[in-house]
Amino acid sequence: MAGTTPGQHQPPTLARLAELAGARIVGESPSALAAPVTAVDLDSTKLEPGALFAAVPGTRVHGASYAFDSPAGAILTDEDGLALLGQTDERRPILVVEDVRRVLGAVAAEVYGHPTRRMTVIGVTGTSGKTTTTYLLERGLMAAGHKVGLIGTTGTRIDGREVPTTLTTPEATTLQRLFKDMADDGITHVVMEVSSHALELGRVGAVEFDAAGFTNLSQDHLDFHPTMDDYFEAKALFFDPASAIRARRAVVCVDDEWGQTMARRAGDAMKVATRGQAGLGPEDVTARQLSQDATGAQRIALTRGERTLEVDLPLPGDFNIANAAVAVGLAAAVDVDLAAFTRGLEQVAVPGRMEAIAEGQDFTAVVDYAHKPAAVAAVLDTLRAQSGGGRVGIALGAGGDRDASKRAVMGAEAARRADLVIVTDDNPRTEEPAPIRAAVVAGAREVGSGAEIREIADRAEAIEALVAWARPGDTVVVTGKGHEIGQIVGSETRHFDDREEVRRALTERATQEKGQ
Structure with missing residues (x-):
C-alpha cells in the first residue's frame, strides 16, 4: 500500500x-x-x-x-x-x-524488491473501456493530490512523463522494473490495464493489487481463448477468492450478465450499475445521465450511498458513463476523496477513443479504437444518438492473425447502424488482406439493412472516400486503430495514423471546395 x-x-x-x-x-x-x-x-x-x-x-x-x-x-x-x-x-x-x-x-x-508494496496499485480489466477507465483514474487521482503512474495500451506515464512500452500489460520482468522506477520516483498510486493474456500468462504474478475493476465482457481474443467461458475464466483470475492474483478489493460493473456473474464470483465486490439499481447496497455506485450537449459531452450524476456528485464528463456515450462509475468505485475502494477525484474527471481526454477531429468542416469526424463487434455497435449507437438526424458513415476493418470469427459480426453490427460502411484493411499482419475484408463485407451484406457497402483496400483511400461522402450535419467515424501510429503488413510496421489521415482528407476536401 x-x-x-x-x-x-x-x-x-x-x-x-x-x-x-x-x-x-x-x-x-x-x-x-x-x-x-x-x-x-x-x-x-x-x-x-x-x-x-x-x-x-x-x-x-x-x-x-x-x-x-x-x-x-x-x-x-x-x-x-x-x-x-x-x-x-x-x-x-x-x-x-x-x-x-x-x-x-x-x-x-x-x-526488484517487491515495489508494489510501496504503492497503491489499481488494475482494470474487461473487453472494452480499460484504457478510458485508467485515464479517468489517472486524472481523478492527480486532482486528489496523488502522484500517479499509468500503464496501458497507449503506453506508460510516470507522473505525466511518457515511457514507451509495447504491450497492454508488459511482461513480468518489464512490469516489475517499471514499478521499481515508479516507486523510486515517489509515485503513490499506479493505475494499469490488465489484459486477459496478462492474467493467463502470469505477467501480473506477484503484483499486489489493492483494487481490481471489471468493465464488461464481449467477443474478443477468441484466437487465444477457445470459448467465451474460457475468456471469462481468465478475467476471473483477478476476482476469484481462490486465485493467487486476486486483488484486495473488487469493483464490478453489473450492467450485463457477465458482470453479474463476475460479481457473484468475487463474493464481496462493490457493484457499479448504470442500468437499474435492484439489489445494490449503500457501498455500491450508480450513475445516470442528466444532460448532453451537441458534442456528446454529458453531465452525469454519480451516487454512492446517500451522496450524489454531479460531473461534467467530456466523453460521449453510455459506455463512458459506466467507465466513469467504475473509476469512482475504484477510487472509493482505495479511500480517495471522491469530491476531489470527480473534479479531475472533467479534464480527461483519451487519445484515439471517440476522438473528434475538427478542421472547420460542417460535419462530425471521429476516430475510435473500436475493433470488436460490441465496441463498434456502441460507438455507432452513440454517434447516431447525437447526430441530430444526419447520416452516419464508418470505415472499419479487422486484424489479421487474430480471432477470425468476429469479422463478419463486426460487418453486421456496422451495417445495422450506419448509412455507409467502407470496409478496408486494418492490420492484416501475415494474412492475405482480401479474405479478411471479404469476411467483413459478407457480414455487412447479410444484414440486408439498406446501408451502402463499399470495399476499399487502401486505408488512406478509404478514409478519403468516407470524408468525401459526408454532407453538412453528417457524422463519420474511422474505427479499429485509434491511437496507433503504425499499420502492420506482413512483418513490417508502416507509419499510419488514422487521425493524421482524417485531418489530411478534411484539409484536401476544404481546399477542393474553395477552388470550385
Whole structure:
C-alpha cells in the first residue's frame, strides 16, 4: 500500500531465486549461487553482466537459443531450454522449472524488491473501456493530490512523463522494473490495464493489487481463448477468492450478465450499475445521465450511498458513463476523496477513443479504437444518438492473425447502424488482406439493412472516400486503430495514423471546395 516505507533492498542471491521458483539447479557452484542478482529479463540483448536471463519458448524459436552469447550470469529456463543449452559449452548455472512464465512474476518481484508494496496499485480489466477507465483514474487521482503512474495500451506515464512500452500489460520482468522506477520516483498510486493474456500468462504474478475493476465482457481474443467461458475464466483470475492474483478489493460493473456473474464470483465486490439499481447496497455506485450537449459531452450524476456528485464528463456515450462509475468505485475502494477525484474527471481526454477531429468542416469526424463487434455497435449507437438526424458513415476493418470469427459480426453490427460502411484493411499482419475484408463485407451484406457497402483496400483511400461522402450535419467515424501510429503488413510496421489521415482528407476536401 502507498505510504509503506521501504527498507534498503538487498538483491537476492541466485540460491534464493532458485528456492522461490522451486527450480532444479544445473551446473551449480557455491560462488555463483551466492552471487546477488540485480536484474532479470526475457530479452538477451538488454541484460547486464551478472543478470538472470529468463529463456522462454517463443512462437518460432526458444529463448534458450540466445542464451550462449548473452552476458547473463545465470539462466532460468524449462526442460526444452535445458536441452538446447546442453548442445553448447554452457557453464553458467541453469535454473530449470516446468513453466518459466508461471514463476517469472515472483522472481522479478524479488529481484526488484517487491515495489508494489510501496504503492497503491489499481488494475482494470474487461473487453472494452480499460484504457478510458485508467485515464479517468489517472486524472481523478492527480486532482486528489496523488502522484500517479499509468500503464496501458497507449503506453506508460510516470507522473505525466511518457515511457514507451509495447504491450497492454508488459511482461513480468518489464512490469516489475517499471514499478521499481515508479516507486523510486515517489509515485503513490499506479493505475494499469490488465489484459486477459496478462492474467493467463502470469505477467501480473506477484503484483499486489489493492483494487481490481471489471468493465464488461464481449467477443474478443477468441484466437487465444477457445470459448467465451474460457475468456471469462481468465478475467476471473483477478476476482476469484481462490486465485493467487486476486486483488484486495473488487469493483464490478453489473450492467450485463457477465458482470453479474463476475460479481457473484468475487463474493464481496462493490457493484457499479448504470442500468437499474435492484439489489445494490449503500457501498455500491450508480450513475445516470442528466444532460448532453451537441458534442456528446454529458453531465452525469454519480451516487454512492446517500451522496450524489454531479460531473461534467467530456466523453460521449453510455459506455463512458459506466467507465466513469467504475473509476469512482475504484477510487472509493482505495479511500480517495471522491469530491476531489470527480473534479479531475472533467479534464480527461483519451487519445484515439471517440476522438473528434475538427478542421472547420460542417460535419462530425471521429476516430475510435473500436475493433470488436460490441465496441463498434456502441460507438455507432452513440454517434447516431447525437447526430441530430444526419447520416452516419464508418470505415472499419479487422486484424489479421487474430480471432477470425468476429469479422463478419463486426460487418453486421456496422451495417445495422450506419448509412455507409467502407470496409478496408486494418492490420492484416501475415494474412492475405482480401479474405479478411471479404469476411467483413459478407457480414455487412447479410444484414440486408439498406446501408451502402463499399470495399476499399487502401486505408488512406478509404478514409478519403468516407470524408468525401459526408454532407453538412453528417457524422463519420474511422474505427479499429485509434491511437496507433503504425499499420502492420506482413512483418513490417508502416507509419499510419488514422487521425493524421482524417485531418489530411478534411484539409484536401476544404481546399477542393474553395477552388470550385
